Amino acid sequence: MQRFDLTEDNMHELVLSLRGEPGKDQQASRRVAGIIREVRAGGDEALVSFTREFDAPGFDAAHLKVEAGEIESALAAAPGPLVEALKLAAENIRMFHQHELRGDWTAPMRQNQMLGQRMIPVDRAGLYVPGGGADYPSSLLMTVVPAQVAGVGEIFICTPPDSEGGTSQAVLAAAALLEVDEMYRVGGAQAIAAMAYGTETIRPADIICGPGNIYVTEAKRQVFGCVGIDSLAGPSEVLIIADDAAAPDLLAADLLAQVEHGSGAIAVLVSWSEALLEQVQTATASLQQELEMDRTLLDQVSLVLAAGDDPLELAIGFSNSFAPEHLQIHTVQPEQDVHKITAAGAVFLGEDVCTAYGDYIIGTNHVLPTAGTARYDSALSVENFLRKVAVISLIPATVSELTPPLVEIARAEGLRAHAWAAELRQERFGLPPEVEKE
Numbered sequence: 001m002q003r004f005d006l007t008e009d010n011m012h013e014l015v016l017s018l019r020g021e022p023g024k025d026q027q028a029s030r031r032v033a034g035i036i037r038e039v040r041a042g043g044d045e046a047l048v049s050f051t052r053e054f055d056a057p058g059f060d061a062a063h064l065k066v067e068a069g070e071i072e073s074a075l076a077a078a079p080g081p082l083v084e085a086l087k088l089a090a091e092n093i094r095m096f097h098q099h100e101l102r103g104d105w106t107a108p109m110r111q112n113q114m115l116g117q118r119m120i121p122v123d124r125a126g127l128y129v130p131g132g133g134a135d136y137p138s139s140l141l142m143t144v145v146p147a148q149v150a151g152v153g154e155i156f157i158c159t160p161p162d163s164e165g166g167t168s169q170a171v172l173a174a175a176a177l178l179e180v181d182e183m184y185r186v187g188g189a190q191a192i193a194a195m196a197y198g199t200e201t202i203r204p205a206d207i208i209c210g211p212g213n214i215y216v217t218e219a220k221r222q223v224f225g226c227v228g229i230d231s232l233a234g235p236s237e238v239l240i241i242a243d244d245a246a247a248p249d250l251l252a253a254d255l256l257a258q259v260e261h262g263s264g265a266i267a268v269l270v271s272w273s274e275a276l277l278e279q280v281q282t283a284t285a286s287l288q289q290e291l292e293m294d295r296t297l298l299d300q301v302s303l304v305l306a307a308g309d310d311p312l313e314l315a316i317g318f319s320n321s322f323a324p325e326h327l328q329i330h331t332v333q334p335e336q337d338v339h340k341i342t343a344a345g346a347v348f349l350g351e352d353v354c355t356a357y358g359d360y361i362i363g364t365n366h367v368l369p370t371a372g373t374a375r376y377d378s379a380l381s382v383e384n385f386l387r388k389v390a391v392i393s394l395i396p397a398t399v400s401e402l403t404p405p406l407v408e409i410a411r412a413e414g415l416r417a418h419a420w421a422a423e424l425r426q427e428r429f430g431l432p433p434e435v436e437k438e
Helices: 011-019 026-042 044-054 068-077 080-098 137-150 169-177 188-197 214-223 248-259 274-290 295-300 311-322 334-340 355-360 396-412 416-429 433-437
Strands: 002-006 105-108 114-121 124-128 154-159 183-185 207-209 237-242 266-271 301-306 326-330 346-349 386-393
Touching: 002 011, 002 311, 011 266, 011 311, 026 044, 026 188, 026 214, 044 188, 068 169, 080 137, 080 169, 124 137, 124 188, 137 154, 137 169, 154 188, 188 207, 188 214, 237 248, 237 311, 248 266, 248 274, 248 295, 248 301, 248 326, 248 355, 266 274, 266 311, 274 295, 274 301, 295 301, 301 311, 311 334, 326 334, 326 355, 334 346, 346 355, 396 416
Parallel strands: 002 301, 124 154, 124 207, 154 183, 237 266, 237 326, 266 301, 326 346
Antiparallel strands: 105 114, 114 386
8 A cells, every 4th residue: 555645735746646647558559550440341250350369269250249039048047136136226327317318498599599409319329348357237237228318229238258258147137127139249449449330240339338448448539530439438446535533444445445446446545634544554454355355456555644734625625636536525524525526426425325336226327537537527427328409490580680790700700601691591581671670
């Protein structure tokens, strides 16, 4: 575990020290660019070749598409408690995202122009569910449900196969539960390329959403523009602000739960109690041994001592600068402190809740902005799958009133055809001159 002191003067440097300088991995970028080129040129054959190289040596094209019967059978065979847990999670996620829905609207404006906005779902969404080292049915729920709530007509999933070429039964069961029957066994940058450009088997998507590793993220970066994406996710992270009354055992559990995500995960505890930091350090090391976790994961835990006249304000300022994916507030009055937070993916108030609830069951989405992007980005939501289309109509009086100022602006910009297009409409559809004079 690392120990740091936080002051007003070193806040920016400490953020960089904990997260590292932003930038692109040039080696990964070149590798991904090559994969995308090969998938665009080789289609299914390239997908099979890369899947053999990275995931399942014996993989063949016949197993690329998951049959609907296999998806249904997984749900029938899944343990009852797991099915009930997935149902509960899906219900909570659906209820949360339904609150995000905004309907179409139309309203008259000051010059009697009628303006409105239509919310139109994308036609086809490709959702990436990571795999490999672990199974993530929760990520399937978190990506599929908001797409369904938005009204997306076609939803399909790409997820990497295991070493034997199969698919996680828990992931298949979750897909069956949500009635998703289009799924492909392909992962990594090759999956993103297939979703963006299509192959003989996989039709391209309008938007690609879902978390993944550095190669998935880089592939999303490179295909953006040809297809929409949700965000560029980095390693998972949590920042916890805790006062001297916080429980060391809970903090230790939450820090280890975060670094359990693996390489690159970041877990930071900020407190103004040196005694608490000492207790958490001891408790974290003890819990790591008890859970038989890799000891090197402790290197990803950072304990930060906030110093100054108002250490709570300093900790909150640091959090806003860090812009964490997950923020937990363990203070006397977290409901008040949260109003000072301006940048975070999700905020968990009080010691009776933690990031794990958001990862699985509460209902908020766990696809969150990472790497400081919470400064300008938000969690995956219904809006990622919706297009906002403006709708405009005019009446003769409005044409007459708005054309002259339009022409002034168009001429100032040197766009004579713009001016002429409006003047034609004033002549043809505007009020007659005698009416205008009245």
